[in-house]
Amino acid sequence: MLLFDLPSSIIYEISTYLKPEELFFNCACICKEANKVFDNDHFKIFWIKNHLNLTLDLSLYDLKCTFLDINSNTIVNFKPWFTNGGVSTREYRNSYANMWKYNADTYSTYYEEGENLKLIKNICCTAYFNGKIQYQNFTDGFYSDVYQLTYNPESLNEKYNIEDLDHTKVLILDPLSNEKIDNYEDYDLKLYRPASVLNTAPTYKIRDTPKFPNNTISIVKKIAIARPVFFTGCVKSLIFIFSENSYTKNFETFNAYNDIENIEKAKSLGNINKIEENNEFEWVEYNNTGKDYYPVLWMQFKTWKVNHIVINLTKCHHPKFVCVKFIDIDDRRSDWDLEDLQPNFDITYSLMLGSVVNLE
Numbered sequence: 001m002l003l004f005d006l007p008s009s010i011i012y013e014i015s016t017y018l019k020p021e022e023l024f025f026n027c028a029c030i031c032k033e034a035n036k037v038f039d040n041d042h043f044k045i046f047w048i049k050n051h052l053n054l055t056l057d058l059s060l061y062d063l064k065c066t067f068l069d070i071n072s073n074t075i076v077n078f079k080p081w082f083t084n085g086g087v088s089t090r091e092y093r094n095s096y097a098n099m100w101k102y103n104a105d106t107y108s109t110y111y112e113e114g115e116n117l118k119l120i121k122n123i124c125c126t127a128y129f130n131g132k133i134q135y136q137n138f139t140d141g142f143y144s145d146v147y148q149l150t151y152n153p154e155s156l157n158e159k160y161n162i163e164d165l166d167h168t169k170v171l172i173l174d175p176l177s178n179e180k181i182d183n184y185e186d187y188d189l190k191l192y193r194p195a196s197v198l199n200t201a202p203t204y205k206i207r208d209t210p211k212f213p214n215n216t217i218s219i220v221k222k223i224a225i226a227r228p229v230f231f232t233g234c235v236k237s238l239i240f241i242f243s244e245n246s247y248t249k250n251f252e253t254f255n256a257y258n259d260i261e262n263i264e265k266a267k268s269l270g271n272i273n274k275i276e277e278n279n280e281f282e283w284v285e286y287n288n289t290g291k292d293y294y295p296v297l298w299m300q301f302k303t304w305k306v307n308h309i310v311i312n313l314t315k316c317h318h319p320k321f322v323c324v325k326f327i328d329i330d331d332r333r334s335d336w337d338l339e340d341l342q343p344n345f346d347i348t349y350s351l352m353l354g355s356v357v358n359l360e
Contacts, residue, residue, distance in 0.1 A: 041060050044063070052066065052221060055316075056219075065355065065357075066355040066357060069219075069354065069355035069356075070221045070354055073310075073353045074138075074353060074354065074356075075134035075351050075353060076355070078352060080126075081127050081206060082206065082249040083096050083125045085107075085120075085124075085125060086109055087108070087110055088110055090108075093105045094108050099125060099324075099347050100349070101349060106228045106231065106346055107348075108233070108344060111233075111341055112342045114340070118342075119344070122325060124325055126322065128210035129212065129213070129319060129322075130211065130213065131213025132356065210247055215358060217357050218319055218352070218355075220242075220317045221316050222310055222311060222353035222354065223296075223313065223350070223353070224350070224353055225299065225311075226307060227347050228307070229304070231346035232333045232335075232338055232344075233333075233345050234307070234329060236301050236327075236330045237261055237327040238299065239260060239325045240295070240323075240324055241294065241296065242293070242296045242321070243292055243322075244288075244320060247321040254325055257269075263298075263300065269286065271289050272287070273286055273287045273314050273315065279302060280301070280306045280309075282300050283297060283299035283300070283311060284297070288317065293323070304332060319352070329343060331343050
């Protein structure tokens, strides 16, 4: 019996193991029988929904757009809302809004000077979907110039025109930039400014009640996390909590996810979809429990030398509200002789990648 003599349901099931280029270009273009089966709207709807693990009933056009958006790492925009982390006024251009944008500016939580001050853990950072996307071109890799300039500077001599490396200047390089600096020695150092120099701390406008878009939903298939390499408190462990129908600024709602500092505690939450462990990261992906607020992803960096990850979720989610809870840090204050500063959290961004669909 030939493959295409099999029932359609079996052929459809077999097709789910093929990559899109294998299915729609190789098979459908070369084989007439395959083209008859695969080149129709019903099959394309089935295949895209299965490939994305998407349960929404969307038109073929919307499904195609969603498929392309996810594959091109489109950034779904979540507008910063409330946090109990405060804002550091010591880091240049520091703002809570930074962690929700694709840029190289860091969000650093508040900290003080003084001995024996402990890290305030379990910080909640919330944001809500505003129906838009961010139009920056997200790259799947994170430019590691900051790390390379410290440990392998000769690899970037041509790009940065380096003769005498000043390690303090490494800190201000934009890790997302792929542009050449004409003269590294003349590059202006403006990373730190004393709090007294800042007239006001960087701020952003907060609505007391989120303004959600009408008839527009988010589709989140990937989560991207980046942290600055050479800060004293780079976020180490964090958990993402989604809601598809609720929002809250009562942070006690998320107390069940406090102090999940290792993968064994993360596993104890149950409803696990996938577990991944390697020498650089470990994470646990959870199923949607149908509750108002449910954990989606717990992850931990296993070495301070790693500063970026993109996690492809098994299933699509449709959050209107996100809470990112900071749990622990890589404490590197002693590396910079800054033990007199209170430990705090530093993060470059946490981004939701996927698509936006208008249901009208």
